[in-house]
Amino acid sequence: xxxxxxxxxxxxQTVAALLVxxxxxxxxxxxxxxxxxxxxxxxxxxxxxxxxxxxKDTEAVGAAQQRFSREGTQVTLLQGDFRxxxxxxxxxxxxxxxxxxxxxxxxxxxxxxxxxxxxxxADGPLDMRMDRSFPVTAREVVNQSTPxxxxxxxxxxxxxxxxxxxxxxxxxxxxxxxxTTTGQLVRLIRAVVGHRPLYKTCARVFQALRIAVNDELDGxxxxxxxxLPVLRPGGRFGVISYHSLEDRLVKHWFAQLSRGCTCxxxxxxxxxxxxxxxxxxxxHPIRPTADETRQNPRARSAKLRMVxxxxxxxx
Ligand SMILES: C[S@@+](CC[C@H](N)C(=O)[O-])C[C@H]1O[C@@H](n2cnc3c(N)ncnc32)[C@H](O)[C@@H]1O
Numbered sequence: 001x002x003x004x005x006x007x008x009x010x011x012x013q014t015v016a017a018l019l020v021x022x023x024x025x026x027x028x029x030x031x032x033x034x035x036x037x038x039x040x041x042x043x044x045x046x047x048x049x050x051x052x053x054x055x056k057d058t059e060a061v062g063a064a065q066q067r068f069s070r071e072g073t074q075v076t077l078l079q080g081d082f083r084x085x086x087x088x089x090x091x092x093x094x095x096x097x098x099x100x101x102x103x104x105x106x107x108x109x110x111x112x113x114x115x116x117x118x119x120x121x122a123d124g125p126l127d128m129r130m131d132r133s134f135p136v137t138a139r140e141v142v143n144q145s146t147p148x149x150x151x152x153x154x155x156x157x158x159x160x161x162x163x164x165x166x167x168x169x170x171x172x173x174x175x176x177x178x179x180t181t182t183g184q185l186v187r188l189i190r191a192v193v194g195h196r197p198l199y200k201t202c203a204r205v206f207q208a209l210r211i212a213v214n215d216e217l218d219g220x221x222x223x224x225x226x227x228l229p230v231l232r233p234g235g236r237f238g239v240i241s242y243h244s245l246e247d248r249l250v251k252h253w254f255a256q257l258s259r260g261c262t263c264x265x266x267x268x269x270x271x272x273x274x275x276x277x278x279x280x281x282x283x284h285p286i287r288p289t290a291d292e293t294r295q296n297p298r299a300r301s302a303k304l305r306m307v308x309x310x311x312x313x314x315x
Contacts, residue, residue, distance in 0.1 A: 005063030007107040009036030010240055010299040011288055015101060016040035018281065018306050019236050024048040025098025028089070028230075030082035030223065031055060033107040035064040041101070042068075042075065052097070053077045054088060056131040056214075060107065081131070083222035086230050096232045102223060103240045106130070106210065108298060114182075118210060120202035123183035128206075128213045138209045142185065143178050147171050157217070157245065158208030162201060165192050182206075207243070220246060224253045228277065231309045236281070238306035247285070247303050254280050254307050278307035 015037055020027065023046040029038040032053030042051050051074065055061050061079045068075040080088045082102060089097065110130070111118045117127030117138060128138040145153070147167050154163035169192050170179065179185055186202055193201045211217060227237050241247040257278045261270045285303035293300045 003109070003113055005034040005060070005067075005107075005109045006112065007034040007036060007109050008296045008298070009033075009040070010103065010296065010302045011286060011292070011304050012037055012040045014286060015103075015238055015240065015304060016044055018304075019099045019101055019238050020044040020049075021234070021236060021308075022049075022098050025232075025235075026050045026052065026094060026096075027099040027101070028085065028097050029053045029101050029103075030085060031101070031103045032064045032077065033057075033060050033103065034109060035067045037101055037103055038064065038075075039067070041099075042071070045074070047074070049074070051075045052089070052092070052094065054080050054082055054085065056081050057107075057110065058132065059109070063109070081219065081223075083219055083226055085223070085226045089230055095230070097230055097235060098232055099236045099238075100227050100231060101238050101240075102220075104216075104220065104246050105242045117182055118206065120182060120186050120189075120199070120206050123181055126180055126182060126185065128210045130214050134214075136213060138213050139178070139180055141209055141212050142170060143174050153212045154205060154208045156208075157211040158204035160201065160204045160208060162192060162196075166201075166205065211245075217245060217249065220249055221253075224250065228257070228309070233309050233311045235309050236306055237278075237309070238304060240302050240304045242301045242303075247305075250305050251285075254278065254305055257307065276310060278309050281306045281308055 020041055023044060027041050032038050032055045038051055038053050053064050058079050061077050064077050076092055078088050106118055110116050114122035114124035117124045126139040126142060150167045151163045154160040154166060169188050173179060173188055189202055189205060190198055231237055239250045241250055258276050258280050260274060260276045262272050262274055263270050282305045285305050288299040288302055
């Protein structure tokens with residue numbers, strides 16, 4: 001049975017309204033998923049405007065292709081990683097665009113499809129790959145990483161305080177038999193957490209493994225840096241993040257691009273020659289309203305930041 005692609009886009013109209021400053025422009029949704037944000041962007045374009053959707057996940061690209069099948073050449077969908085945005089765009093003859101959106105993390109469709117192995121609430125294979133052509137799954141990460149690497153993953157990507165006992169339990173179990181399912185991993189976590197809240201630990205462990213499998217933080221760093229070379233002066237770049245590790249990277253990158261001279265204040269003349277390349281449009285990140293969070297609990301941790309490329313900037 002083919003599962004319908006369900007995902008409720010977060011901050012949907014807010015993002016589209018901020019991003020689309022020129023209705024005849026070209027916009028890239030770098031994480032198109034089921035096309036919720038893409039549809040809101042498209043609604044704001046005139047017949048000349050164009051939308052390009054990218055996703056690592058072929059199932060997401062397939063769902064978006066179906067959703068936009070009647071839009072003709074106004075919508076182009078590509079399978080790929082947003083870190084390769086420049087070569088993906090060049091491949092379809094596009095040099096520069098007016099806006100880019102990244103809506104990070106996983107979609108509800110991915111989480112709610114047990115065969116994808118993202119969920120601790122349903123039993124499935126330990127997979128967690130967004131791009132299923134990638135050779136390494138969560139199964140390899142859990143069964144083949146050294147204890148030290150596994151512990152770092154749980155601490156750095158999950159901020160998990162029980163990392164050490166969890167890794168000890170994983171290593172003991174995998175010496176007996178390989179961990180191959182999400183159910184096995186949840187049973188093991190249950191045994192370690194004892195009286196502590198099970199699902200909070202599960203959420204942190206699954207998040208950490210997902211970030212490691214998909215190399216999400218390095219991917220984000222590369223993706224952030226890849227956008228500026230394709231963004232026209234006056235173009236906008238928005239990112240919605242869902243946890244502090246992502247948001248920190250986005251915040252620092254935008255701050256770096258918007259900073260001018262970094263010479264010490266007692267220097268009589270500027271020697272660094274750094275000029276701001278963007279202005280930050282969101283002094284504080286935009287958060288979903290209480291109403292949106294009530295209707296869509298997965299929106300609760302979302303933060304939207306957006307910048308605009310300065311008209312005269314180069315780089
Ligand atoms: C939160 S969902 C996006 C949902 C989408 N905005 C919508 O309205 O349906 C995140 C999507 O980004 C994709 N993704 C995550 N990292 C990616 C990357 N580095 N390059 C391309 N796609 C990525 C995931 O496969 C997933 O489909």
